[in-house]
Amino acid sequence: MKLVKTVSASGEYTLVINETWCKGCRICVDLCPKQVLAMVEAPDRWEGAIAKVTAMEACNGCEICEVECPDFAISVTAPQKKKSPKAAEVNK
Numbered sequence: 001m002k003l004v005k006t007v008s009a010s011g012e013y014t015l016v017i018n019e020t021w022c023k024g025c026r027i028c029v030d031l032c033p034k035q036v037l038a039m040v041e042a043p044d045r046w047e048g049a050i051a052k053v054t055a056m057e058a059c060n061g062c063e064i065c066e067v068e069c070p071d072f073a074i075s076v077t078a079p080q081k082k083k084s085p086k087a088a089e090v091n092k
């Protein structure tokens with residue numbers, strides 16, 4: 001299992017992508033409101049690309065990526081007050 005951890009410059013948010021589980025569907029890339037994520041070529045994978053963090057400084061900790069990833073490949077650590085209503089509902 002390959003876990004890639006990125007911490008925001010402030011140290012407030014941490015995002016972990018499990019690259020082993022990522023199937024390259026790009027849902028997280030399309031839904032992230034801050035364009036934090038991008039698809040990056042991965043020639044060694046049958047999908048051809050996987051999600052990577054490319055602009056962690058823009059992350060607002062909304063957790064949409066974590067909630068919407070169908071493969072549970074993203075985990076976000078953020079203060080409770082920053083959670084989106086949808087993420088908060090899922091985490092009840």
Ligand code: SF4
Pocket residue numbers: 017021022023024025026027028029050051068069070071072073074
């Ligand atoms: S939504 Fe999940 S499986 Fe799809 S690209 Fe993003 S991390 Fe990978």
Ligand code: SF4
Pocket residue numbers: 015031032033034035036037058059060061062063064065066076
């Ligand atoms: S927590 Fe929100 S802003 Fe940060 S990467 Fe995920 S969807 Fe984008």
